[in-house]
Amino acid sequence: MIFKTIPLVPADTVWLTRGPVPTVTAIGLHRGWFDQAFARHGFRMQTLEAASDAALRAQHLYHDIKTLIREGGNVLPLWSRAHNLATKGYDNTVVVGLTWVDEVQVLLARPGLDMGSGDLSALKGKVLGLSNAPGEINHWRAMALRGFETALDLAGLGFDDVTLKDIGAPAIRWQDQARVGGTGSEVTEAALLAGEVDVIYAKGAPAIAFQKKHNLDVVLDINSLDDPQKRVNNGTPRIVTVHRHFLDDHPELVVAHLQVLLAAGGWAHAHPSGVEAILGAETGTPVENVRRGYGPRLRDSFDVNLTEARIAALRSQADFLHRHGLIEQAVDVRSWIDAGPLLKAFAEPLSFEDASVGNS
Numbered sequence: 001m002i003f004k005t006i007p008l009v010p011a012d013t014v015w016l017t018r019g020p021v022p023t024v025t026a027i028g029l030h031r032g033w034f035d036q037a038f039a040r041h042g043f044r045m046q047t048l049e050a051a052s053d054a055a056l057r058a059q060h061l062y063h064d065i066k067t068l069i070r071e072g073g074n075v076l077p078l079w080s081r082a083h084n085l086a087t088k089g090y091d092n093t094v095v096v097g098l099t100w101v102d103e104v105q106v107l108l109a110r111p112g113l114d115m116g117s118g119d120l121s122a123l124k125g126k127v128l129g130l131s132n133a134p135g136e137i138n139h140w141r142a143m144a145l146r147g148f149e150t151a152l153d154l155a156g157l158g159f160d161d162v163t164l165k166d167i168g169a170p171a172i173r174w175q176d177q178a179r180v181g182g183t184g185s186e187v188t189e190a191a192l193l194a195g196e197v198d199v200i201y202a203k204g205a206p207a208i209a210f211q212k213k214h215n216l217d218v219v220l221d222i223n224s225l226d227d228p229q230k231r232v233n234n235g236t237p238r239i240v241t242v243h244r245h246f247l248d249d250h251p252e253l254v255v256a257h258l259q260v261l262l263a264a265g266g267w268a269h270a271h272p273s274g275v276e277a278i279l280g281a282e283t284g285t286p287v288e289n290v291r292r293g294y295g296p297r298l299r300d301s302f303d304v305n306l307t308e309a310r311i312a313a314l315r316s317q318a319d320f321l322h323r324h325g326l327i328e329q330a331v332d333v334r335s336w337i338d339a340g341p342l343l344k345a346f347a348e349p350l351s352f353e354d355a356s357v358g359n360s
Helices: 024-031 033-039 075-087 139-155 186-193 204-214 244-249 251-270 272-283 287-294 308-323 340-347
Strands: 013-018 044-047 068-072 093-099 105-109 127-132 163-168 199-203 217-221 238-243
Touching: 013 024, 013 033, 013 251, 024 033, 024 251, 024 272, 033 044, 033 251, 068 075, 068 251, 075 093, 075 139, 075 308, 093 244, 093 251, 093 308, 093 340, 105 139, 105 204, 127 139, 127 186, 139 199, 139 217, 139 308, 163 186, 186 199, 199 204, 204 272, 204 287, 238 244, 238 251, 244 251, 251 272, 251 340, 272 287
Parallel strands: 013 044, 013 068, 127 163, 127 199
Antiparallel strands: 068 238, 093 238, 105 199, 105 217
């Protein structure tokens, strides 16, 4: 496929990519701080999302470009690393930071099934919808499966106690992924409304609007669980990855990137309304739904670290994906991480001039 061809890019440009979800990268971009940080080292900055080249945009999945830095959900980089290790024997990505932004994760049921009481044993015998899209990795399917597993574990049930129904979905083309709007789970939502399935998984601010519009029962609000390890999924934790050769050749740029992320996290804590406005633009949802979709912890959710708890969460996700055959081989999370750049960024914090408009 042409989209697996590594695009030629200027040697003096750092490329950034992030998902259409709450990321620290988005805050840094909206503040204009990445331009400042990289310019100090003689480099320019561009984003994959603004690129016209489809093969370039597809690098959000493949991460073959040496000068690319990615922040986003963990399913895609875990799939890519496992695939590279299985097929080539090596992978060039390195994890340099982990973020954790809790967002609404809910299991939704059609009204009339008496599933909104909080009694998860009601899941027994029900039909749970999973999107089935051709492609290398369907991260929406992985998210739903993880959400279902969490609920079943809490109820003392297993997948043998329910029926998993595949719902056909269009082929996944990473170069065409929309930046904003939509939920990525439209086919299972339609199946729920049509009565084909009893329960689906939904997440983020769009899940709030969907549940409210159709008066659906909330079977489980995963984000309300006190134990963070029970909230692990694609977005918890999110991964900051760089290319190994970029880190070897330009460690100062990787540190500069992390310095921006740390500064952006501090700004987010001090400017909650500004964060909500940025995330509304990133996710294509009204600010009210951002508040409801990401909860009261949002302003304190943009720290970047490599704590043992977050590493354990990433290991749990890697094990889950391998156990269910969603990635080709096990991933040793510990050997994937290099904490050096983040430690240096913490030791040498930077401040930046405000280059944004209207988000002070």
